[in-house]
Amino acid sequence: MAIIEIEKLTKEFNGIRAVDELTLSIPKGSIFGFLGPNGAGKTTTIMMLVGLIFPTSGEARILGESIHGKRNYLKRIGFLPEVPAFYNWMTAREYLTFVGELFKIETGKLKSKIEELLESVGLKQEKKRIGGYSRGMRQRLGLAQALINDPEIVFLDEPTSALDPIGRKNALDAIGSLKDKVTVFFSTHILSDVERVCGEVAILNKGKLITYEKVKKLRQKYGGNCILVNLTEISEGLFDTLNNIDWIIGLEKSENTIKLTVNDTNRAYYELPKIFTSAGVGIIKLETIETTLEDIFVRMVVNDGD
Amino acid sequence: MMAIKVFLKEEIMEIIKTNKIYIVFLLFLFFGLSSPILTKMMPEIISQIAGDFQILLPEQTWIDSFNQFFKNLNQIVLIAVIIVFMGSVVGEVERGTALLVLTKSSSRASFIIAKFLAAVVILIISLLIAYAGCLFYTIILFPDVSFALSLQATLLFLIFSIYILSVTIGISAIVKSQIVAGVVTLGIYFISSMISLFNNKLGYYSPGRLIKCQGDILNGTAGLSDVFLTSAITIIISLAFLFLGIAIFNKREFYSNN
Numbered sequence: 001m002a003i004i005e006i007e008k009l010t011k012e013f014n015g016i017r018a019v020d021e022l023t024l025s026i027p028k029g030s031i032f033g034f035l036g037p038n039g040a041g042k043t044t045t046i047m048m049l050v051g052l053i054f055p056t057s058g059e060a061r062i063l064g065e066s067i068h069g070k071r072n073y074l075k076r077i078g079f080l081p082e083v084p085a086f087y088n089w090m091t092a093r094e095y096l097t098f099v100g101e102l103f104k105i106e107t108g109k110l111k112s113k114i115e116e117l118l119e120s121v122g123l124k125q126e127k128k129r130i131g132g133y134s135r136g137m138r139q140r141l142g143l144a145q146a147l148i149n150d151p152e153i154v155f156l157d158e159p160t161s162a163l164d165p166i167g168r169k170n171a172l173d174a175i176g177s178l179k180d181k182v183t184v185f186f187s188t189h190i191l192s193d194v195e196r197v198c199g200e201v202a203i204l205n206k207g208k209l210i211t212y213e214k215v216k217k218l219r220q221k222y223g224g225n226c227i228l229v230n231l232t233e234i235s236e237g238l239f240d241t242l243n244n245i246d247w248i249i250g251l252e253k254s255e256n257t258i259k260l261t262v263n264d265t266n267r268a269y270y271e272l273p274k275i276f277t278s279a280g281v282g283i284i285k286l287e288t289i290e291t292t293l294e295d296i297f298v299r300m301v302v303n304d305g306d
Numbered sequence: 307m308m309a310i311k312v313f314l315k316e317e318i319m320e321i322i323k324t325n326k327i328y329i330v331f332l333l334f335l336f337f338g339l340s341s342p343i344l345t346k347m348m349p350e351i352i353s354q355i356a357g358d359f360q361i362l363l364p365e366q367t368w369i370d371s372f373n374q375f376f377k378n379l380n381q382i383v384l385i386a387v388i389i390v391f392m393g394s395v396v397g398e399v400e401r402g403t404a405l406l407v408l409t410k411s412s413s414r415a416s417f418i419i420a421k422f423l424a425a426v427v428i429l430i431i432s433l434l435i436a437y438a439g440c441l442f443y444t445i446i447l448f449p450d451v452s453f454a455l456s457l458q459a460t461l462l463f464l465i466f467s468i469y470i471l472s473v474t475i476g477i478s479a480i481v482k483s484q485i486v487a488g489v490v491t492l493g494i495y496f497i498s499s500m501i502s503l504f505n506n507k508l509g510y511y512s513p514g515r516l517i518k519c520q521g522d523i524l525n526g527t528a529g530l531s532d533v534f535l536t537s538a539i540t541i542i543i544s545l546a547f548l549f550l551g552i553a554i555f556n557k558r559e560f561y562s563n564n
Binding site (some may be wrong): 043047050051052053054071072074075077079081082083084085086087089098099101102103104142145157 | 308312313315316319323324402403405406407408409410411412559560561
Protein backbone atom coordinates (compact mmCIF):
# COMPACT_ATOMS: atom_id res chain seq x y z
CA MET A 1 0.00 0.00 0.00
CA ALA A 2 1.37 3.44 -0.96
CA ILE A 3 1.83 5.85 1.91
CA ILE A 4 3.02 8.68 -0.35
CA GLU A 5 1.42 9.11 -3.76
CA ILE A 6 2.69 11.83 -6.03
CA GLU A 7 0.91 12.54 -9.30
CA LYS A 8 2.35 14.93 -11.90
CA LEU A 9 3.63 17.26 -9.20
CA THR A 10 5.07 20.42 -10.76
CA LYS A 11 6.69 23.53 -9.38
CA GLU A 12 7.67 26.49 -11.51
CA PHE A 13 9.81 29.43 -10.47
CA ASN A 14 9.55 32.34 -12.89
CA GLY A 15 8.53 30.01 -15.70
CA ILE A 16 11.34 27.53 -15.02
CA ARG A 17 10.26 24.06 -13.92
CA ALA A 18 12.15 23.03 -10.79
CA VAL A 19 10.00 19.90 -10.49
CA ASP A 20 8.43 18.65 -13.68
CA GLU A 21 5.38 16.36 -13.50
CA LEU A 22 6.89 14.09 -10.88
CA THR A 23 4.96 10.88 -10.32
CA LEU A 24 5.90 8.46 -7.54
CA SER A 25 4.22 5.92 -5.31
CA ILE A 26 6.12 5.02 -2.17
CA PRO A 27 5.09 1.95 -0.18
CA LYS A 28 4.64 1.93 3.59
CA GLY A 29 7.68 0.93 5.65
CA SER A 30 10.23 1.44 2.88
CA ILE A 31 13.41 3.45 3.03
CA PHE A 32 13.17 5.42 -0.15
CA GLY A 33 16.26 7.06 -1.61
CA PHE A 34 15.67 10.27 -3.52
CA LEU A 35 18.76 10.90 -5.61
CA GLY A 36 19.79 13.69 -7.86
CA PRO A 37 22.57 16.19 -8.56
CA ASN A 38 22.44 19.69 -7.06
CA GLY A 39 19.49 21.64 -8.45
CA ALA A 40 17.63 18.50 -9.52
CA GLY A 41 14.53 19.49 -7.53
CA LYS A 42 14.88 17.17 -4.52
CA THR A 43 14.54 19.86 -1.85
CA THR A 44 11.73 21.59 -3.75
CA THR A 45 9.82 18.29 -3.84
CA ILE A 46 10.24 17.72 -0.10
CA MET A 47 9.29 21.31 0.69
CA MET A 48 6.06 20.83 -1.28
CA LEU A 49 5.28 17.61 0.55
CA VAL A 50 5.75 19.18 4.00
CA GLY A 51 3.65 22.23 3.07
CA LEU A 52 6.34 24.90 3.02
CA ILE A 53 5.96 25.68 -0.67
CA PHE A 54 2.96 25.20 -2.91
CA PRO A 55 2.87 23.22 -6.17
CA THR A 56 2.14 24.98 -9.44
CA SER A 57 0.12 21.94 -10.49
CA GLY A 58 -0.28 18.27 -9.75
CA GLU A 59 -1.26 16.38 -6.64
CA ALA A 60 0.35 14.50 -3.80
CA ARG A 61 -1.36 12.48 -1.11
CA ILE A 62 0.42 11.74 2.13
CA LEU A 63 -1.16 9.20 4.48
CA GLY A 64 -4.19 9.43 2.20
CA GLU A 65 -4.54 13.22 2.57
CA SER A 66 -3.99 15.80 -0.16
CA ILE A 67 -1.20 18.35 0.31
CA HIS A 68 -3.64 20.99 -0.97
CA GLY A 69 -5.93 20.58 2.04
CA LYS A 70 -5.57 21.32 5.75
CA ARG A 71 -2.48 19.12 5.98
CA ASN A 72 -3.48 17.30 9.15
CA TYR A 73 -0.90 14.69 8.15
CA LEU A 74 1.79 17.05 9.48
CA LYS A 75 1.00 15.64 12.95
CA ARG A 76 2.08 12.22 11.73
CA ILE A 77 5.27 13.07 9.86
CA GLY A 78 8.78 14.20 10.75
CA PHE A 79 10.96 16.56 8.73
CA LEU A 80 14.65 17.38 8.74
CA PRO A 81 15.80 20.12 6.32
CA GLU A 82 19.30 20.09 4.87
CA VAL A 83 20.51 22.87 7.17
CA PRO A 84 18.30 22.74 10.25
CA ALA A 85 18.15 26.04 12.16
CA PHE A 86 17.27 26.06 15.84
CA TYR A 87 16.84 28.64 18.58
CA ASN A 88 20.48 29.07 19.56
CA TRP A 89 19.63 30.15 23.09
CA MET A 90 17.94 26.83 23.84
CA THR A 91 19.54 23.57 24.93
CA ALA A 92 18.74 20.37 23.00
CA ARG A 93 16.34 19.28 25.77
CA GLU A 94 14.54 22.63 25.73
CA TYR A 95 14.17 22.49 21.96
CA LEU A 96 12.83 18.94 21.95
CA THR A 97 10.43 19.86 24.77
CA PHE A 98 9.20 22.82 22.72
CA VAL A 99 8.66 20.68 19.62
CA GLY A 100 7.03 17.90 21.66
CA GLU A 101 4.62 20.40 23.22
CA LEU A 102 3.66 21.62 19.73
CA PHE A 103 2.68 18.01 19.01
CA LYS A 104 0.74 17.98 22.31
CA ILE A 105 2.71 15.02 23.65
CA GLU A 106 1.87 14.32 27.28
CA THR A 107 4.62 15.62 29.66
CA GLY A 108 5.69 12.28 31.19
CA LYS A 109 5.83 10.53 27.84
CA LEU A 110 7.66 13.49 26.29
CA LYS A 111 10.41 13.45 28.95
CA SER A 112 11.20 9.78 28.41
CA LYS A 113 11.00 10.19 24.61
CA ILE A 114 13.49 13.08 24.75
CA GLU A 115 15.98 11.05 26.79
CA GLU A 116 15.59 8.09 24.42
CA LEU A 117 16.18 10.28 21.34
CA LEU A 118 19.11 12.18 22.83
CA GLU A 119 20.71 8.85 23.69
CA SER A 120 20.21 7.53 20.16
CA VAL A 121 21.77 10.62 18.51
CA GLY A 122 24.61 10.87 21.02
CA LEU A 123 23.61 14.17 22.62
CA LYS A 124 22.48 12.89 26.02
CA GLN A 125 25.42 14.37 27.93
CA GLU A 126 25.30 17.68 26.04
CA LYS A 127 24.30 20.53 28.37
CA LYS A 128 25.42 23.56 26.37
CA ARG A 129 23.18 25.80 24.29
CA ILE A 130 22.53 24.87 20.65
CA GLY A 131 24.40 28.04 19.61
CA GLY A 132 27.64 26.24 20.56
CA TYR A 133 26.89 23.11 18.51
CA SER A 134 28.88 22.00 15.47
CA ARG A 135 27.03 21.39 12.19
CA GLY A 136 27.14 17.66 12.82
CA MET A 137 25.60 18.05 16.27
CA ARG A 138 22.85 20.21 14.81
CA GLN A 139 22.16 17.57 12.20
CA ARG A 140 21.85 14.92 14.93
CA LEU A 141 19.52 17.14 16.93
CA GLY A 142 17.57 17.67 13.72
CA LEU A 143 17.16 13.93 13.38
CA ALA A 144 15.95 13.71 17.00
CA GLN A 145 13.33 16.45 16.52
CA ALA A 146 12.11 14.76 13.34
CA LEU A 147 11.35 11.62 15.34
CA ILE A 148 9.87 13.20 18.50
CA ASN A 149 6.25 12.50 17.50
CA ASP A 150 6.84 8.86 16.49
CA PRO A 151 6.11 9.77 12.87
CA GLU A 152 4.76 7.36 10.29
CA ILE A 153 6.81 9.08 7.58
CA VAL A 154 10.03 10.99 8.01
CA PHE A 155 11.38 13.32 5.32
CA LEU A 156 15.14 13.69 5.52
CA ASP A 157 16.81 16.20 3.22
CA GLU A 158 20.53 15.39 2.93
CA PRO A 159 20.71 14.22 6.56
CA THR A 160 24.29 12.94 6.39
CA SER A 161 25.96 15.62 4.28
CA ALA A 162 27.42 17.49 7.28
CA LEU A 163 28.47 14.48 9.30
CA ASP A 164 31.94 12.99 9.82
CA PRO A 165 32.40 9.26 9.00
CA ILE A 166 31.42 8.07 12.50
CA GLY A 167 28.49 10.47 12.65
CA ARG A 168 27.39 9.30 9.21
CA LYS A 169 27.60 5.65 10.23
CA ASN A 170 25.54 6.34 13.36
CA ALA A 171 22.96 8.33 11.41
CA LEU A 172 22.68 5.63 8.74
CA ASP A 173 22.36 2.95 11.42
CA ALA A 174 19.59 5.02 13.01
CA ILE A 175 17.85 5.47 9.64
CA GLY A 176 18.30 1.78 8.81
CA SER A 177 16.74 0.79 12.14
CA LEU A 178 13.55 2.61 11.10
CA LYS A 179 12.92 0.13 8.28
CA ASP A 180 9.46 -1.47 8.41
CA LYS A 181 8.49 0.85 11.30
CA VAL A 182 8.68 4.25 9.63
CA THR A 183 8.62 5.17 5.95
CA VAL A 184 11.76 7.17 5.25
CA PHE A 185 11.92 9.64 2.36
CA PHE A 186 15.67 10.10 2.16
CA SER A 187 17.00 12.76 -0.18
CA THR A 188 20.74 12.68 -0.79
CA HIS A 189 23.51 12.99 -3.33
CA ILE A 190 25.73 10.53 -1.41
CA LEU A 191 25.21 7.33 -3.34
CA SER A 192 26.96 5.01 -0.90
CA ASP A 193 24.43 6.08 1.76
CA VAL A 194 21.56 5.10 -0.51
CA GLU A 195 23.16 1.75 -1.32
CA ARG A 196 23.59 1.09 2.37
CA VAL A 197 20.10 1.74 3.65
CA CYS A 198 17.61 2.21 0.82
CA GLY A 199 15.47 -0.49 -0.71
CA GLU A 200 14.13 1.72 -3.47
CA VAL A 201 15.56 4.68 -5.27
CA ALA A 202 14.29 7.39 -7.56
CA ILE A 203 16.71 9.47 -9.61
CA LEU A 204 15.73 13.01 -10.39
CA ASN A 205 17.49 15.26 -12.88
CA LYS A 206 16.47 18.78 -13.92
CA GLY A 207 13.17 18.29 -12.12
CA LYS A 208 12.28 15.14 -14.03
CA LEU A 209 12.17 11.60 -12.80
CA ILE A 210 14.72 9.51 -14.71
CA THR A 211 14.06 6.24 -12.97
CA TYR A 212 12.34 4.70 -9.97
CA GLU A 213 13.34 1.15 -9.08
CA LYS A 214 14.40 -1.16 -6.33
CA VAL A 215 18.17 -0.72 -5.90
CA LYS A 216 18.80 -4.40 -6.81
CA LYS A 217 16.68 -4.18 -9.96
CA LEU A 218 18.34 -0.94 -10.96
CA ARG A 219 21.71 -2.65 -10.84
CA GLN A 220 20.43 -5.57 -12.92
CA LYS A 221 18.67 -3.33 -15.41
CA TYR A 222 21.20 -0.58 -15.93
CA GLY A 223 24.29 -1.90 -14.30
CA GLY A 224 26.09 -3.81 -17.05
CA ASN A 225 29.47 -5.00 -15.90
CA CYS A 226 32.46 -3.05 -14.88
CA ILE A 227 36.01 -3.89 -15.88
CA LEU A 228 38.94 -2.15 -14.29
CA VAL A 229 42.10 -2.16 -16.40
CA ASN A 230 45.48 -0.99 -15.16
CA LEU A 231 47.72 -0.15 -18.13
CA THR A 232 51.35 0.82 -18.63
CA GLU A 233 50.16 4.08 -20.18
CA ILE A 234 47.04 5.66 -21.66
CA SER A 235 47.19 7.75 -24.81
CA GLU A 236 44.45 10.10 -26.00
CA GLY A 237 44.11 7.97 -29.14
CA LEU A 238 43.41 4.86 -27.09
CA PHE A 239 40.77 6.64 -25.02
CA ASP A 240 39.06 7.91 -28.19
CA THR A 241 39.13 4.41 -29.71
CA LEU A 242 37.45 2.95 -26.59
CA ASN A 243 34.92 5.76 -26.57
CA ASN A 244 33.73 4.82 -30.05
CA ILE A 245 33.12 1.12 -29.33
CA ASP A 246 29.41 0.35 -29.12
CA TRP A 247 29.58 -2.42 -26.46
CA ILE A 248 31.38 -0.06 -24.08
CA ILE A 249 28.63 1.93 -22.39
CA GLY A 250 30.66 3.76 -19.76
CA LEU A 251 34.25 4.96 -19.63
CA GLU A 252 36.26 6.66 -16.89
CA LYS A 253 39.97 7.38 -16.76
CA SER A 254 42.27 8.11 -13.85
CA GLU A 255 46.07 8.12 -14.34
CA ASN A 256 46.89 4.70 -15.85
CA THR A 257 43.60 3.08 -14.94
CA ILE A 258 40.49 2.84 -17.08
CA LYS A 259 37.10 1.82 -15.71
CA LEU A 260 34.86 0.43 -18.44
CA THR A 261 31.21 -0.47 -18.19
CA VAL A 262 30.35 -3.00 -20.85
CA ASN A 263 27.17 -4.77 -21.93
CA ASP A 264 29.01 -7.91 -23.11
CA THR A 265 31.69 -9.11 -20.71
CA ASN A 266 32.80 -12.12 -22.74
CA ARG A 267 33.38 -10.01 -25.82
CA ALA A 268 35.30 -7.52 -23.70
CA TYR A 269 37.64 -10.24 -22.39
CA TYR A 270 38.56 -11.20 -25.99
CA GLU A 271 38.55 -7.75 -27.62
CA LEU A 272 40.15 -5.54 -24.97
CA PRO A 273 43.62 -7.20 -24.95
CA LYS A 274 43.69 -6.92 -28.77
CA ILE A 275 42.82 -3.21 -28.62
CA PHE A 276 45.47 -2.50 -25.99
CA THR A 277 48.11 -4.52 -27.87
CA SER A 278 47.43 -2.74 -31.15
CA ALA A 279 47.68 0.58 -29.32
CA GLY A 280 51.07 -0.48 -28.00
CA VAL A 281 50.24 -0.47 -24.29
CA GLY A 282 50.74 -3.30 -21.81
CA ILE A 283 48.14 -4.65 -19.40
CA ILE A 284 49.30 -4.67 -15.78
CA LYS A 285 45.99 -5.86 -14.33
CA LEU A 286 42.47 -6.53 -15.57
CA GLU A 287 39.60 -7.31 -13.20
CA THR A 288 35.81 -7.40 -13.15
CA ILE A 289 34.17 -5.30 -10.45
CA GLU A 290 30.59 -4.87 -9.30
CA THR A 291 28.75 -1.88 -10.72
CA THR A 292 27.97 0.67 -8.05
CA LEU A 293 24.94 2.86 -7.84
CA GLU A 294 27.31 5.73 -8.46
CA ASP A 295 28.23 4.31 -11.89
CA ILE A 296 24.56 3.97 -12.78
CA PHE A 297 23.71 7.40 -11.41
CA VAL A 298 26.50 9.18 -13.27
CA ARG A 299 25.67 7.38 -16.49
CA MET A 300 21.96 8.07 -16.24
CA VAL A 301 22.36 11.73 -15.34
CA VAL A 302 24.99 12.28 -18.05
CA ASN A 303 22.85 10.48 -20.66
CA ASP A 304 19.85 12.49 -19.55
CA GLY A 305 21.88 15.66 -20.09
CA ASP A 306 22.80 14.54 -23.60
CA MET B 307 -5.02 27.61 21.42
CA MET B 308 -2.52 25.03 22.65
CA ALA B 309 -0.06 26.01 19.90
CA ILE B 310 -0.42 29.72 20.77
CA LYS B 311 0.40 28.85 24.40
CA VAL B 312 3.50 26.86 23.41
CA PHE B 313 4.70 29.54 20.97
CA LEU B 314 3.97 32.27 23.54
CA LYS B 315 6.05 30.50 26.18
CA GLU B 316 8.92 30.09 23.69
CA GLU B 317 8.67 33.71 22.55
CA ILE B 318 8.72 35.15 26.07
CA MET B 319 11.69 32.92 26.93
CA GLU B 320 13.46 34.17 23.81
CA ILE B 321 12.77 37.81 24.67
CA ILE B 322 14.26 37.20 28.12
CA LYS B 323 17.23 35.03 27.09
CA THR B 324 18.28 37.23 24.18
CA ASN B 325 18.19 40.31 26.45
CA LYS B 326 15.52 42.08 24.37
CA ILE B 327 13.47 42.45 27.55
CA TYR B 328 16.17 44.49 29.24
CA ILE B 329 16.30 47.01 26.39
CA VAL B 330 12.54 47.59 26.53
CA PHE B 331 12.20 47.33 30.29
CA LEU B 332 15.18 49.54 31.15
CA LEU B 333 14.15 52.24 28.66
CA PHE B 334 10.65 52.34 30.12
CA LEU B 335 12.00 52.37 33.67
CA PHE B 336 14.62 55.02 32.92
CA PHE B 337 12.05 57.47 31.57
CA GLY B 338 9.56 56.51 34.29
CA LEU B 339 12.03 57.48 37.01
CA SER B 340 13.86 60.34 35.31
CA SER B 341 10.90 62.32 33.92
CA PRO B 342 9.59 63.65 37.28
CA ILE B 343 13.09 64.42 38.53
CA LEU B 344 14.08 66.21 35.32
CA THR B 345 10.83 68.18 35.33
CA LYS B 346 11.41 69.27 38.92
CA MET B 347 14.97 70.31 38.18
CA MET B 348 14.20 71.96 34.85
CA PRO B 349 13.88 75.58 36.15
CA GLU B 350 17.19 75.26 37.98
CA ILE B 351 18.92 73.70 34.95
CA ILE B 352 17.64 76.47 32.66
CA SER B 353 18.67 79.23 35.04
CA GLN B 354 22.17 77.70 35.27
CA ILE B 355 22.41 77.61 31.47
CA ALA B 356 20.99 81.10 31.06
CA GLY B 357 23.57 82.62 33.42
CA ASP B 358 22.88 86.36 33.79
CA PHE B 359 19.77 86.26 31.61
CA GLN B 360 16.52 86.09 33.50
CA ILE B 361 14.20 83.40 32.10
CA LEU B 362 10.85 83.14 33.76
CA LEU B 363 9.37 79.66 33.70
CA PRO B 364 5.90 78.83 34.97
CA GLU B 365 5.95 76.66 38.04
CA GLN B 366 6.36 72.98 37.13
CA THR B 367 3.45 70.72 38.11
CA TRP B 368 2.62 67.01 38.13
CA ILE B 369 1.10 67.53 34.64
CA ASP B 370 4.50 68.65 33.30
CA SER B 371 6.06 65.58 34.89
CA PHE B 372 3.67 63.22 33.10
CA ASN B 373 3.85 65.22 29.87
CA GLN B 374 7.63 64.74 29.95
CA PHE B 375 7.14 61.01 30.67
CA PHE B 376 4.76 60.51 27.71
CA LYS B 377 6.88 62.64 25.37
CA ASN B 378 9.79 60.25 25.95
CA LEU B 379 7.61 57.14 25.65
CA ASN B 380 5.87 58.35 22.48
CA GLN B 381 9.15 59.00 20.73
CA ILE B 382 12.32 57.29 21.97
CA VAL B 383 10.69 54.25 23.60
CA LEU B 384 8.28 53.47 20.77
CA ILE B 385 11.06 53.68 18.19
CA ALA B 386 13.13 51.32 20.35
CA VAL B 387 10.14 48.95 20.63
CA ILE B 388 9.81 48.91 16.83
CA ILE B 389 13.53 48.14 16.42
CA VAL B 390 13.41 45.36 19.04
CA PHE B 391 10.35 43.61 17.59
CA MET B 392 10.67 44.34 13.84
CA GLY B 393 12.43 41.00 13.25
CA SER B 394 9.98 38.91 15.27
CA VAL B 395 8.61 37.02 12.27
CA VAL B 396 10.86 37.92 9.34
CA GLY B 397 13.97 37.33 11.48
CA GLU B 398 12.88 33.73 12.09
CA VAL B 399 12.24 33.26 8.39
CA GLU B 400 15.69 34.74 7.55
CA ARG B 401 17.48 32.56 10.11
CA GLY B 402 15.49 29.48 9.07
CA THR B 403 14.16 28.70 12.56
CA ALA B 404 10.59 29.14 11.31
CA LEU B 405 11.10 26.33 8.78
CA LEU B 406 11.06 23.54 11.35
CA VAL B 407 8.33 24.84 13.63
CA LEU B 408 5.93 25.54 10.76
CA THR B 409 5.97 21.87 9.79
CA LYS B 410 4.82 20.76 13.25
CA SER B 411 1.10 20.85 12.45
CA SER B 412 0.48 24.14 14.27
CA SER B 413 -1.14 26.93 12.29
CA ARG B 414 0.91 29.79 10.92
CA ALA B 415 -1.62 32.17 12.52
CA SER B 416 -0.79 30.84 16.00
CA PHE B 417 2.90 31.50 15.31
CA ILE B 418 2.18 35.18 14.57
CA ILE B 419 -0.47 35.73 17.25
CA ALA B 420 1.93 34.35 19.88
CA LYS B 421 4.63 36.81 18.78
CA PHE B 422 2.18 39.69 19.02
CA LEU B 423 0.91 38.60 22.45
CA ALA B 424 4.44 38.15 23.79
CA ALA B 425 5.37 41.68 22.70
CA VAL B 426 2.15 43.04 24.27
CA VAL B 427 2.85 41.24 27.56
CA ILE B 428 6.40 42.63 27.74
CA LEU B 429 5.13 46.11 26.87
CA ILE B 430 2.34 46.06 29.47
CA ILE B 431 4.64 44.88 32.28
CA SER B 432 7.31 47.47 31.35
CA LEU B 433 4.70 50.23 31.08
CA LEU B 434 3.06 49.40 34.41
CA ILE B 435 6.38 49.44 36.25
CA ALA B 436 7.49 52.64 34.52
CA TYR B 437 4.13 54.27 35.28
CA ALA B 438 4.34 53.21 38.94
CA GLY B 439 7.85 54.68 39.14
CA CYS B 440 6.80 57.92 37.48
CA LEU B 441 3.73 58.21 39.71
CA PHE B 442 5.78 57.53 42.84
CA TYR B 443 8.36 60.26 42.15
CA THR B 444 5.72 62.68 40.89
CA ILE B 445 3.75 62.30 44.15
CA ILE B 446 6.95 62.91 46.13
CA LEU B 447 8.02 65.93 44.09
CA PHE B 448 4.72 67.62 43.16
CA PRO B 449 1.46 68.33 45.01
CA ASP B 450 -2.11 67.43 43.97
CA VAL B 451 -1.31 64.55 41.64
CA SER B 452 -4.36 63.06 39.92
CA PHE B 453 -4.03 59.30 39.83
CA ALA B 454 -7.14 58.92 37.64
CA LEU B 455 -6.07 61.41 34.95
CA SER B 456 -2.52 60.07 34.77
CA LEU B 457 -3.89 56.52 34.45
CA GLN B 458 -6.26 57.59 31.65
CA ALA B 459 -3.37 59.17 29.72
CA THR B 460 -1.37 55.98 30.24
CA LEU B 461 -4.26 53.97 28.85
CA LEU B 462 -4.14 56.07 25.65
CA PHE B 463 -0.42 55.35 25.33
CA LEU B 464 -1.12 51.65 25.84
CA ILE B 465 -3.71 51.55 23.03
CA PHE B 466 -1.39 53.46 20.68
CA SER B 467 1.60 51.27 21.52
CA ILE B 468 -0.45 48.09 20.95
CA TYR B 469 -1.37 49.57 17.56
CA ILE B 470 2.35 50.10 16.84
CA LEU B 471 3.08 46.51 17.92
CA SER B 472 0.37 45.11 15.64
CA VAL B 473 1.86 47.13 12.75
CA THR B 474 5.36 45.91 13.68
CA ILE B 475 4.36 42.22 13.84
CA GLY B 476 2.00 42.45 10.83
CA ILE B 477 4.66 44.07 8.64
CA SER B 478 7.27 41.61 9.93
CA ALA B 479 5.05 38.77 8.65
CA ILE B 480 4.58 40.40 5.26
CA VAL B 481 8.03 41.60 4.16
CA LYS B 482 11.12 39.55 3.38
CA SER B 483 13.86 41.34 5.31
CA GLN B 484 14.26 42.83 8.77
CA ILE B 485 15.55 46.13 7.39
CA VAL B 486 12.50 46.56 5.15
CA ALA B 487 10.28 45.64 8.12
CA GLY B 488 11.96 48.34 10.23
CA VAL B 489 11.80 51.04 7.56
CA VAL B 490 8.12 50.36 6.70
CA THR B 491 7.03 50.19 10.34
CA LEU B 492 8.91 53.36 11.29
CA GLY B 493 7.35 55.02 8.24
CA ILE B 494 3.85 54.05 9.39
CA TYR B 495 4.67 55.26 12.90
CA PHE B 496 5.79 58.69 11.63
CA ILE B 497 2.82 58.97 9.24
CA SER B 498 0.43 58.03 12.07
CA SER B 499 1.92 60.79 14.22
CA MET B 500 1.84 63.33 11.37
CA ILE B 501 -1.77 62.67 10.31
CA SER B 502 -2.99 63.39 13.84
CA LEU B 503 -1.76 66.98 13.39
CA PHE B 504 -4.35 67.59 10.65
CA ASN B 505 -7.38 69.51 11.88
CA ASN B 506 -9.85 67.47 9.90
CA LYS B 507 -11.72 64.16 10.21
CA LEU B 508 -8.69 62.15 9.10
CA GLY B 509 -6.63 63.68 11.88
CA TYR B 510 -9.44 63.32 14.38
CA TYR B 511 -9.87 59.58 13.84
CA SER B 512 -6.23 58.65 13.29
CA PRO B 513 -4.42 56.52 15.92
CA GLY B 514 -1.84 59.28 16.44
CA ARG B 515 -4.53 61.43 18.04
CA LEU B 516 -4.39 59.15 21.08
CA ILE B 517 -0.92 60.37 21.98
CA LYS B 518 -1.68 63.91 20.88
CA CYS B 519 -4.55 64.03 23.41
CA GLN B 520 -2.53 62.85 26.41
CA GLY B 521 -1.86 66.45 27.48
CA ASP B 522 -5.56 67.38 27.26
CA ILE B 523 -6.48 64.33 29.33
CA LEU B 524 -3.88 65.25 31.97
CA ASN B 525 -5.05 68.84 32.36
CA GLY B 526 -8.71 67.83 32.29
CA THR B 527 -9.71 69.61 29.07
CA ALA B 528 -10.61 66.28 27.45
CA GLY B 529 -11.97 63.02 28.77
CA LEU B 530 -11.84 59.42 27.63
CA SER B 531 -15.22 59.85 25.94
CA ASP B 532 -13.58 62.36 23.56
CA VAL B 533 -11.19 59.72 22.28
CA PHE B 534 -13.56 56.74 22.41
CA LEU B 535 -14.16 56.61 18.65
CA THR B 536 -10.49 57.17 17.87
CA SER B 537 -9.61 54.35 20.29
CA ALA B 538 -12.15 52.01 18.65
CA ILE B 539 -10.81 52.85 15.17
CA THR B 540 -7.24 52.31 16.38
CA ILE B 541 -8.16 48.86 17.72
CA ILE B 542 -9.84 47.97 14.41
CA ILE B 543 -6.80 49.15 12.40
CA SER B 544 -4.55 47.13 14.75
CA LEU B 545 -6.57 43.96 14.15
CA ALA B 546 -6.56 44.68 10.41
CA PHE B 547 -2.75 44.87 10.35
CA LEU B 548 -2.52 41.63 12.29
CA PHE B 549 -5.02 39.81 10.05
CA LEU B 550 -3.33 41.15 6.93
CA GLY B 551 0.01 39.84 8.22
CA ILE B 552 -1.51 36.42 8.95
CA ALA B 553 -3.28 36.24 5.57
CA ILE B 554 -0.11 37.04 3.62
CA PHE B 555 2.05 34.80 5.84
CA ASN B 556 -0.37 31.91 5.20
CA LYS B 557 0.31 32.21 1.48
CA ARG B 558 4.08 32.57 1.82
CA GLU B 559 6.52 29.95 0.64
CA PHE B 560 9.58 29.05 2.68
CA TYR B 561 12.85 27.83 1.32
CA SER B 562 15.64 25.94 2.97
CA ASN B 563 18.39 28.42 3.93
CA ASN B 564 21.30 26.29 2.72
